Amino acid sequence: MNPAAAARPAGTGLSALPGLPGFRRVLIVTAVEPERAAVLTGLGLAPDDQPRVGAVGPDSVLVVAGGVGPADAAAATARVLTRAECEGSPFDAVLSAGIGGAFPGRADIGGLILGSLSAAGDLGAEDGDGFIDLERLGFGRSRHAVDPLLLRLLRQALPSAAVGPVVTVSTATGSAARTDALRRRVHDATAEGMEGFGVAVAASAAGTPFGELRAVSNEVGPRDRSAWRIPQALGALRDAFAVLATAS
Numbered sequence: 001m002n003p004a005a006a007a008r009p010a011g012t013g014l015s016a017l018p019g020l021p022g023f024r025r026v027l028i029v030t031a032v033e034p035e036r037a038a039v040l041t042g043l044g045l046a047p048d049d050q051p052r053v054g055a056v057g058p059d060s061v062l063v064v065a066g067g068v069g070p071a072d073a074a075a076a077t078a079r080v081l082t083r084a085e086c087e088g089s090p091f092d093a094v095l096s097a098g099i100g101g102a103f104p105g106r107a108d109i110g111g112l113i114l115g116s117l118s119a120a121g122d123l124g125a126e127d128g129d130g131f132i133d134l135e136r137l138g139f140g141r142s143r144h145a146v147d148p149l150l151l152r153l154l155r156q157a158l159p160s161a162a163v164g165p166v167v168t169v170s171t172a173t174g175s176a177a178r179t180d181a182l183r184r185r186v187h188d189a190t191a192e193g194m195e196g197f198g199v200a201v202a203a204s205a206a207g208t209p210f211g212e213l214r215a216v217s218n219e220v221g222p223r224d225r226s227a228w229r230i231p232q233a234l235g236a237l238r239d240a241f242a243v244l245a246t247a248s
């Protein structure tokens, strides 16, 4: 049993995340159930202790699996945030959490990456071999900021984590050419995932501070499914939340 679980009777829920003081009510959005289970296990909670997406309980920390990709992630996050607001208990922070790819040289498999910025990697228009993002097209934004206090607290609690922009894509990268293209589009690109930008859009619309944490399952580059280390990344995700549940 991890220390967070030992400190609390089973089934009572969390009153706060000690690693994020000042953020009383925190929503954590994963893509899939195994990620949600890893986060909850780290927090010392059983998956059935919490409502799934669509319900908002009284706990200060709620973990939902919103689906894979930015659209599902945005819809799930917006639904939970809106419901909580209507019930008079809005969230103070939203974290996008899950496994992800690391751009070469930025983090090891099984390591952690904290987002310093959320960038939509493929939201825009192609122009021959070039790419025009939404800002240059003049009708939207392809970047969302990470809350600076949230990032500072996450860095304090998880000092070994790499920090940098997380690129959200709808199609996971599977070639060297696309890896290079994303690195040209997003300066210092550190991690790739498929949900962060969707969560960030919903958080921004609600005026709720946003952060992102990715545990590295693979390197971004030519597709090599045999090199993915999903159990290792889920273990790192679990351990990160165990730290956040106990850090003071």
Ligand SMILES: O=C(O)c1cccc(C(=O)CC[C@H]2O[C@@H](n3cnc4c(=O)[nH]cnc43)[C@H](O)[C@@H]2O)c1
Binding pocket: 031, 032, 068, 069, 098, 099, 100, 101, 102, 169, 171, 172, 173, 174, 192, 193, 194, 195, 217, 218, 219, 220, 223, 225
């Ligand atoms: O087998 C494949 O080629 C494949 C392609 C895309 C996604 C997957 C998945 O199994 C999981 C997608 C899931 O995991 C996150 N994730 C993890 N690594 C990456 C990555 O390098 N690029 C984008 N997303 C990644 C993502 O957030 C999804 O939730 C398999």
